[in-house]
Amino acid sequence: MADDNINENTGSAAPVRKEPNHLRRAIIIWVVLSVIGMVAVIVTSPFVLPVAASGLDATDNSTMEMLTILSVPVALFVFVFLVYSLIAFRVNGRPGEDALVLKPRPGLQIGWMGITGALCLFLLIWGLFGFYQDTVASATNPLVVQVTAQQWLWTFSYPQYGVSSQGQVLELPVNRPVEFNVTSEDVLHGFSIQALGIRVDANPGEVTTTPLVTPSRIGSYSVRCVELCGLYHSYMWSSVQVVSASTFNSWIISQGGHP
Ligand SMILES: [Cu+2]
Numbered sequence: 001m002a003d004d005n006i007n008e009n010t011g012s013a014a015p016v017r018k019e020p021n022h023l024r025r026a027i028i029i030w031v032v033l034s035v036i037g038m039v040a041v042i043v044t045s046p047f048v049l050p051v052a053a054s055g056l057d058a059t060d061n062s063t064m065e066m067l068t069i070l071s072v073p074v075a076l077f078v079f080v081f082l083v084y085s086l087i088a089f090r091v092n093g094r095p096g097e098d099a100l101v102l103k104p105r106p107g108l109q110i111g112w113m114g115i116t117g118a119l120c121l122f123l124l125i126w127g128l129f130g131f132y133q134d135t136v137a138s139a140t141n142p143l144v145v146q147v148t149a150q151q152w153l154w155t156f157s158y159p160q161y162g163v164s165s166q167g168q169v170l171e172l173p174v175n176r177p178v179e180f181n182v183t184s185e186d187v188l189h190g191f192s193i194q195a196l197g198i199r200v201d202a203n204p205g206e207v208t209t210t211p212l213v214t215p216s217r218i219g220s221y222s223v224r225c226v227e228l229c230g231l232y233h234s235y236m237w238s239s240v241q242v243v244s245a246s247t248f249n250s251w252i253i254s255q256g257g258h259p
Contacts, residue, residue, distance in 0.1 A: 022088055023108075030073070030080040037072040041065070050194055053217040053242060057197030059130045066126060070119050077112070134211050139177035142212055145170070147182040149189035149202040152232040154223060163257035170223055170240040173248035177212040190227030193240055195219075199226060215242040 045065045052058040089102075148155040156171075157164035165171070170193075172178055182191045182202045189202040196213050225236035243251070249259040 022084070023105075025088075026081055026084045029084065030076055033080060034073040034076050037076060038069050041068050041072060051217070051219075052197070053195040053219060053221055054197055054213050054215050056134055056211070056213045057195060059134060060197045063127065063130055067123065070123065074116060074119065139212055142177040142179045143173065145172075145178060145180050147180050147191055147202065148185060149183070149191060149225065149229075149236075150185035151187065151230050152225070152236040154191075154225075154236070154238045158252070158257065161252045161255075161257035161259060163252055163255045165255065169238060171248060171251050172215050172240060172242050173245045174215050174218050174242050176245070177214045179212055180210040181207050182210065183207045187229050188227050189225050189229045189236070192224050192226040193221060194224070195221035196240070201227065215240075218242050218244065 042065075045061075045068070049061045049064060050057075052061050144158070144160055146155075146157045146159060148157070154170075155164065156168070180191070180198065180200070182200050183206060184202040184204040186204060188204065190199065191202050192199040195217075196215060198210055198213055200208050200210050202208070219242055221240045221242065223238040223240055225233055227233075229236065252259045
């Protein structure tokens with residue numbers, strides 16, 4: 001053991017530089033940064049994520065938040081170990097010294113694969129649970145809205161009330177489930193109301209029915225086309241007014257409908 005510390009040129013004992021426990025150091029840095037990062041995501045996400053105006057969109061937001069929280073330690077694991085290795089195991093700055101020989105650590109590899117695998121499985125179950133909640137929703141008397149896209153405007157009609165509002169706003173009563181039947185007159189468009197968590201293709205010659213969505217907040221939100229559909233695609237937007245049931249009924253009457 002003592003022979004290892006003898007300087008080959010002088011034959012005298014050289015000061016032994018004690019190698020720190022790199023793995024422990026890197027893990028401590030990773031854990032500390034991960035905790036800071038995850039707390040930062042939890043604290044800032046209410047300000048960053050758009051306002052949810054339906055349960056469907058609240059599910060989207062919580063899924064987005066959970067994905068971001070879990071991706072923080074995964075991303076930091078890669079970055080911290082990369083940067084740590086670049087600094088700690090540099091040979092350039094220490095002439096005459098060989099780089100450390102890295103020993104394989106099967107435990108570390110198995111642990112890494114196990115943890116990331118478990119995270120993926122958790123997210124899959126989380127996603128399936130949210131998807132199940134969204135698709136099994138049912139209601140006895142949902143509001144049906146026919147959505148027709150054409151270059152470059154939206155037409156919303158209410159077959160239950162005999163009302164059509166071409167190129168106008170979409171009016172929805174709060175707390176009543178809505179089902180959108182979406183189609184297109186010409187090319188492929190995309191019907192999206194981000195605040196309600198609705199996003200579906202508008203296919204020509206085909207009607208796509210969205211899962212039931214219940215607007216939960218009175219307010220004004222936007223409808224956008226999210227599929228490039230021609231020259232004025234970027235102008236193809238409208239707005240949704242989520243109003244009280246009585247305001248909705250008055251609006252139906254003002255449009256010549258029968259509530
Ligand atoms: Cu478009």
